[in-house]
Amino acid sequence: MRTVKKAKRMQSLAAGIKRDGRTIAFVPTMGALHEGHLSLVRRARKLGDIVAVSIYVNRTQFGPGEDLKKYPRTLERDKRLLRLLDVDYLFLPDDSEMYPSGYLTYVETEGITSVLEGKSRPTHFRGVTTVVAKLLNIVQPDVAVFGQKDAQQAIVISRMVADLNIPVKVIVAPTVREKTGLALSSRNRYFSPEQIRRASCIYHGLKRGRELINSGVTDSKKVVSEILRIIDDAEGTTIDYISINDANTLDHVRKITREVLISAAVELDGVRLIDNIKAKPGRTGC
Numbered sequence: 397m398r399t400v401k402k403a404k405r406m407q408s409l410a411a412g413i414k415r416d417g418r419t420i421a422f423v424p425t426m427g428a429l430h431e432g433h434l435s436l437v438r439r440a441r442k443l444g445d446i447v448a449v450s451i452y453v454n455r456t457q458f459g460p461g462e463d464l465k466k467y468p469r470t471l472e473r474d475k476r477l478l479r480l481l482d483v484d485y486l487f488l489p490d491d492s493e494m495y496p497s498g499y500l501t502y503v504e505t506e507g508i509t510s511v512l513e514g515k516s517r518p519t520h521f522r523g524v525t526t527v528v529a530k531l532l533n534i535v536q537p538d539v540a541v542f543g544q545k546d547a548q549q550a551i552v553i554s555r556m557v558a559d560l561n562i563p564v565k566v567i568v569a570p571t572v573r574e575k576t577g578l579a580l581s582s583r584n585r586y587f588s589p590e591q592i593r594r595a596s597c598i599y600h601g602l603k604r605g606r607e608l609i610n611s612g613v614t615d616s617k618k619v620v621s622e623i624l625r626i627i628d629d630a631e632g633t634t635i636d637y638i639s640i641n642d643a644n645t646l647d648h649v650r651k652i653t654r655e656v657l658i659s660a661a662v663e664l665d666g667v668r669l670i671d672n673i674k675a676k677p678g679r680t681g682c
């Protein structure tokens with residue numbers, strides 16, 4: 397695995413790969429890799445001749461008071477894991493490479509970024525779209541792989557890629573979970589096994605919501621209040637939102653008649669967790 401720290405160098409390596417007629421599959425990450433990231437890398441391995449991964453903790457997607465300083469950094473371990481998966485290139489820029497002095501340009505996708513996570517974290521997606529647009533320009537992949545765990549992020553990035561005519565195919569890979577059901581996240585490393593067990597109430601709530609929808613409940617308020625009850629019952633949880641939205645547009649849904657995304661943001665003992673599940677209505681009208 398070759399580590400590349402400079403954007404220009406990465407771009408010229410990518411151009412060489414393309415000239416040779418080979419394809420690049422790319423997984424952008426902020427490091428602190430876990431099995432969820434590794435599943436994205438394995439998927440990338442199947443999708444391109446060359447696999448590139450980036451590790452960059454992007455400060456522009458953290459709001460004031462969020463955990464940028466505390467964000468886990470485990471570079472040596474990350475590198476070992478990526479080598480084991482035969483990753484070809486690790487793009488590892490620093491802040492001055494990504495946002496040199498005099499930096500003034502940001503990418504903003506409107507509308508779908510002001511609901512759910514965007515409502516709670518108003519500057520978050522501007523940071524994500526900016527850094528992902530930059531990373532795509534630098535690594536020039538044919539395919540980029542994102543996780544369903546950050547469902548809204550995947551939708552926002554797909555929109556940006558379409559709107560800005562960026563020549564990349566966006567692939568969204570399934571969420572990987574702990575045995576208890578808790579979605580894997582770099583922030584789970586702050587938890588004890590007992591907290592992981594408690595945090596799994598989020599997934600259990602979401603699953604119950606899906607069951608209700610599958611069985612024909614169409615009133616989203618009813619579904620949300622059942623999920624709320626399950627998550628609220630677990631000790632140490634503070635709910636930010638539980639929401640049911642159109643799975644493609646993220647429009648808020650009152651009556652469930654098409655595929656929806658049920659999403660939740662919950663703090664457990666002060667650590668903010670997000671998760672989601674898709675659900676299709678059962679035989680409505682019964």
Ligand code: PAF
Nearest residue numbers: 424425426454524527546
């Ligand atoms: O999902 C993440 O880890 C980040 O938001 C991403 C896509 C790497 C951009 O910094």
